[in-house]
Amino acid sequence: MTDTSAQRADWTGAAAPGTIRVWDPLVRFFHWGLVLAFATAWLSADEVQPLHEVAGYTVAGLIGFRLVWGVAGRRYARFSQFLRGPATTLAYVRDMLGGRERRYLGHNPAGAVMVAALIVTLAGTAFTGWLMEKPERLAMLPALPQIVTPALADDDGDDGERGGEALEALHETLANLMLLLVALHVGGVVLASFRHRENLVLAMVTGVKRAPGPGDIA
Ligand code: HEM
């Protein structure tokens, strides 16, 4: 099946017969840029601090771009296209466990939850890193959650030091949580690739996927 006029209207680039363009160039650039920046931030942590910070800010910039593109971007980039409610997501997971889940052209409901988790956790990691950089940044944020501790506003004395340690611990915990999420994310991608007999990693490189068949959700 070739692409429908509605899908063509979303993205005008031609795709080979039987295939359809799904991931636009900016989503792909975002994805692989994020992988590179995250890996750099992770590997340079506690080793090469200036590189760590540049990589961390690059992650933050990419996330900022993605938030805008998720509202103003093309069809399959939009959050409204792939974020679904709990009922649909649970039904999808049930179908997955029963081995009868349908193929989604964009992110499937479970994958969409993971995309949201990755974006939120990355934003939190970059934000806590930025906060850690200069104590006065905390003073600009009076409504900080208790987990960061109010003592952080006080830079001198033991309280401030303890607060700084708590913030660093939070930064590291979020970064470690990212490793777990990335492992689950890649596992999910591999599983879905086998289940639907299509190379999703290649699709994130080329932007192209198999055109929707009967029963698929486009
Ligand atoms: C080499 C390892 C990785 C591979 C092979 C991979 C592959 C993919 C694929 C195939 C998708 C599309 C999923 C779908 O078809 O629904 C995707 C989406 C995504 N991945 Fe990865 N990924 C990798 C690492 C990462 C890492 C390290 C991060 C975060 C730091 C990440 C964050 C994301 C996000 C946020 C999306 C959603 C893309 C969007 O809609 O903008 N990925 N990934």
Ligand code: HEM
């Ligand atoms: C989102 C991407 C980021 C990731 C994955 C990340 C990851 C990490 C990790 C794992 C550590 C712990 C290193 C260790 O002590 O073993 C760390 C420490 C640190 N990070 Fe980040 N970080 C990110 C962004 C940032 C940003 C944007 C900044 C500030 C501009 C920053 C500043 C710091 C600082 C100051 C430390 C403490 C280094 C030390 O131990 O002296 N990070 N980061």
